Amino acid sequence: MASLKACRDNADAVYFSLDRLSLRSRAQDITADNLADFVEHVHEYGIKAYLAVNSVIYPDDLQELNEMMETAASAEVDAVIVWDPAAIMKAAANDLEIHISTQANVSNQETVSFYESMGASRVVLARELSLDQIQNIRENTDIELEAFVHGAMCQAVSGRCYLSAYLLGKSGNCGECSQPCRWEWSLHSDSGEKVDIEGKYLISAKDLCMIEHIPALVEAGIDSFKVEGRLRNPGYTSTVSRCYRKAIDDYLDGTHTPGSAALLKKEMEMEYNRGFSTGFYFGYPGPEGLACNHDMNASPLKREAVGIVTNFYPKSKAASVKLLEQGLRTGDQIIIEGNTTYIEQEVSSLMVEGEKVNSAEKGMETGLAVIDRVRENDRVFRIEKDILWHE
Numbered sequence: 001m002a003s004l005k006a007c008r009d010n011a012d013a014v015y016f017s018l019d020r021l022s023l024r025s026r027a028q029d030i031t032a033d034n035l036a037d038f039v040e041h042v043h044e045y046g047i048k049a050y051l052a053v054n055s056v057i058y059p060d061d062l063q064e065l066n067e068m069m070e071t072a073a074s075a076e077v078d079a080v081i082v083w084d085p086a087a088i089m090k091a092a093a094n095d096l097e098i099h100i101s102t103q104a105n106v107s108n109q110e111t112v113s114f115y116e117s118m119g120a121s122r123v124v125l126a127r128e129l130s131l132d133q134i135q136n137i138r139e140n141t142d143i144e145l146e147a148f149v150h151g152a153m154c155q156a157v158s159g160r161c162y163l164s165a166y167l168l169g170k171s172g173n174c175g176e177c178s179q180p181c182r183w184e185w186s187l188h189s190d191s192g193e194k195v196d197i198e199g200k201y202l203i204s205a206k207d208l209c210m211i212e213h214i215p216a217l218v219e220a221g222i223d224s225f226k227v228e229g230r231l232r233n234p235g236y237t238s239t240v241s242r243c244y245r246k247a248i249d250d251y252l253d254g255t256h257t258p259g260s261a262a263l264l265k266k267e268m269e270m271e272y273n274r275g276f277s278t279g280f281y282f283g284y285p286g287p288e289g290l291a292c293n294h295d296m297n298a299s300p301l302k303r304e305a306v307g308i309v310t311n312f313y314p315k316s317k318a319a320s321v322k323l324l325e326q327g328l329r330t331g332d333q334i335i336i337e338g339n340t341t342y343i344e345q346e347v348s349s350l351m352v353e354g355e356k357v358n359s360a361e362k363g364m365e366t367g368l369a370v371i372d373r374v375r376e377n378d379r380v381f382r383i384e385k386d387i388l389w390h391e
Contacts, residue, residue: 001029001340003229004041006238010245013048015081015226021055021068023103023177024230029339032068036075048078053091054101057084069094081124092119102127102148105157109140116143124148124226127208128157131220131281138221149217150240150268151228153205153279153289155181181205182274204291209276211268212261214247233303234342235335236271243268270301302384303335309378310365318351318367319374328366328382329359336370338378345371 004014018035019028030038035051042049051072057065069090072080079097082088083104091098099122100106100115107126115123122144125134129147138145154161164170164178185202187195208228210217217225225244229237243264250256265276274291275298291298306328311320319336321328328334328347336343350357351367360366368380 001038001041002234002337002342003232003237004038004045005340006234006342007241008045008047010241011047013050013078013224014042015050015052017052017054017230018068021057021061021065022052023054032071035071035077039075039077043076050079050081050099051077052081052101053087054081054083054103057086062086065090069096072096079122085118088115088118088120097121099146100124103160105160107133109137112137112141112143112145116141122146122224126157127153128280130283131213131216134222135220144223145221146224146226147217147222148208148228148279149210149225150208150244152274153208153277155203155205201292202290204274205285206275206277206289206291207273208279209265209268209273210278210281211243211247211265212258213278213281214244214251214261215256218248218251232272233335233337235337235344238342239271240268270299272297273299300385303381304384306334306380306382309336309338309374309376309380311376312370312374314373317370318349319370321366321368321380323360323362323364323366325362326382327359327361327364328368328380333383335381335383336374336378337381338375341374341378343370343372343374 007014016030016038017024019031039049053065053068053072065087069080069087072091073094073096077096079099080087080091081099081101082091083101088098088100098118098120100120102124104111104115105126105128106112106115106123107129112123120143124146125137127148129137134145134147156163161177161181163180167180168178170178181203182201184200186200187202189195225248227240227244229240247256247261247264250260269276277285277289279285279289305325307321307323307325309319310322313319328350330347330350332347334345334347336345347368349369350360352360352364357366
């Protein structure tokens, strides 16, 4: 709910999964029991709800697949994102609108036509296509085309990766990816000697970012721009959706410039990212497409855990916070985050044992002035900026 609220003013639709039969099965917030309520909230914001059912479907999954499609139809989702023929057929049997997942690796217009013949109204194209190839597909089909424009990139073709399953027994194609491509690796010669090369994260791809190329994307005939942001925090969702909405609107009203797009990119660099690249849009990525030197997050802004909300006092607009990890000072920039909460603010006032203070130490219970409602067990984070000194 917090992520939904974060993008509701900018996105035209949100895509999400249940706690099963998706590539993010460890995301537990939306279930078959509360799907209808969630979709109702999405529709109240005037946006569409797309349910991803994009994992590998094994024989034992078929009954659950049937039940999920019936639940999706009952909840009135606007479309399901699928690729397995069994999922496509079950969606069609329940009169659900069908979007073909990027997991299908659709890379040419004849494959687009095949899925259209199966009832699809939209195809999410393979991430490995160039802009010229997308334009060629557009010229040969009338179906809606969707393409990823921002977010995490996988080393495997269309995300069909077996590395996590092979190394850890946790299949990325069944929603349990442990992201070994983001680990620190070393390279050894045939004789066993360690090879000295630049960087440690040898197979970690940079995030895709096409904010500076919105005009080219629109003119290529792409109908829907997709942002990958599953399991990212609501601050990421808020900033990225706002920046792309602004870039698209600027293009449509004729005010888009390279300078304005570069400023939006700078804003997004402050959120969690692995560095940015343009993926396959302008040719096969080389070494510049890898984040060899970054341990997951290249942003200069870091979230440091501070503590947990234990109570909220609506009349005084204050929260009681147990400082479990570290202390707080007035002037600190903080984020308060929970399943339905997302607040960014400055610490303007602190109270300890009824006295106003400028700082509170780890282990203390402190009263914190808040700008909006918070909830018990919401987490409090301090935002710190890495500063590099050059001499």
